[in-house]
Amino acid sequence: MLSTECDLPGKVAIVTGGSRGLGKTMAIGLANAGAHIVVCDVVDVKKTVSLLQSLGRESIGLKVDVTKPTDIAMMVKKTVEKFHTIDILVNNAGIVKSAPAESMIEDDWKKILAVNLTGEFLCAQAVGNQMIKQKQGRIINIASVAGILGSAQSAAYSASKAGIILLTKTLAVEWGKYGINVNAICPGIFLTDMTDSYIKDPGFVQMVKTRIPLGRYAHPEELMGAVVFLASNASTYVTGHTLVVDGGWTAGL
Numbered sequence: 001m002l003s004t005e006c007d008l009p010g011k012v013a014i015v016t017g018g019s020r021g022l023g024k025t026m027a028i029g030l031a032n033a034g035a036h037i038v039v040c041d042v043v044d045v046k047k048t049v050s051l052l053q054s055l056g057r058e059s060i061g062l063k064v065d066v067t068k069p070t071d072i073a074m075m076v077k078k079t080v081e082k083f084h085t086i087d088i089l090v091n092n093a094g095i096v097k098s099a100p101a102e103s104m105i106e107d108d109w110k111k112i113l114a115v116n117l118t119g120e121f122l123c124a125q126a127v128g129n130q131m132i133k134q135k136q137g138r139i140i141n142i143a144s145v146a147g148i149l150g151s152a153q154s155a156a157y158s159a160s161k162a163g164i165i166l167l168t169k170t171l172a173v174e175w176g177k178y179g180i181n182v183n184a185i186c187p188g189i190f191l192t193d194m195t196d197s198y199i200k201d202p203g204f205v206q207m208v209k210t211r212i213p214l215g216r217y218a219h220p221e222e223l224m225g226a227v228v229f230l231a232s233n234a235s236t237y238v239t240g241h242t243l244v245v246d247g248g249w250t251a252g253l
């Protein structure tokens with residue numbers, strides 16, 4: 001029963017920041033469930049597109065900077081031209097830069113907010129307008145546990161991710177009447193290029209062992225189930241929710 005509910009035969013998904021890391025892995029998860037994928041990124045996405053095609057799905061790659069409204073408009077136009085629908089948006093593109101709040105450079109603050117928060121809003125707005133016409137759609141915003149708990153040197157990143165959680169709830173409230181479900185995922189620590197430098201820090205590794213109940217960080221594949229669930233018929237009555245995938249990190253004091 002559940003495997004049928006989680007199938008996505010012929011659905012069309014856009015994944016931003018899909019060239020590598022969690023975006024690429026979530027794209028593979030959606031493709032394994034049957035979806036065709038539009039991979040968007042500021043960097044080259046050919047390898048990810050080829051991989052998805054090798055899974056037997058249709059896939060195209062687009063060069064899209066989520067801070068640029070013209071790129072986003074092109075993303076929607078090309079997807080609809082090719083597939084005639086957008087069923088799923090995974091708003092995943094994101095950046096991080098650590099700095100103490102007292103000396104954070106204003107340009108870094110602006111850039112992080114522009115990509116992580118404004119970028120997710122602009123993509124949701126452009127795709128949302130298409131989904132409103134269709135009277136159906138799933139938007140999955142990638143936030144972070146850093147949007148739930150405070151952490152040092154993370155003012156801009158944490159503010160952007162907390163913003164995504166409330167943006168998600170607001171869009172769910174506004175767009176439920178159009179049949180659009182909007183949810184967020186808060187990953188804990190997953191092994192990607194983004195977290196590579198943290199994981200080399202012995203103090204961080206010790207923190208992971210002591211603070212995270214499962215005692216380890218996660219592999220990107222461990223996010224596939226959450227995104228497929230929120231994209232599929234297994235979650236038709238779930239909207240405005242924040243699904244935390246963090247090994248229990250935020251469950252305790």
Ligand SMILES: NC(=O)c1ccc[n+]([C@@H]2O[C@H](COP(=O)([O-])OP(=O)(O)OC[C@H]3O[C@@H](n4cnc5c(N)ncnc54)[C@H](O)[C@@H]3O)[C@@H](O)[C@H]2O)c1
Nearest residue numbers: 017021022041042065066092093094144187189190192194
């Ligand atoms: N890895 C983790 O542990 C973790 C934890 C919590 C949240 N997240 C979030 O998950 C998402 C993916 O993280 P990741 O670990 O795969 O990072 P990553 O750095 O490996 O991948 C991020 C991708 O986003 C792309 N990107 C950056 N700026 C962009 C822009 N302006 N327009 C389009 N694409 C852009 C990059 O080119 C890259 O392909 C991010 O939103 C991140 O904040 C990651």
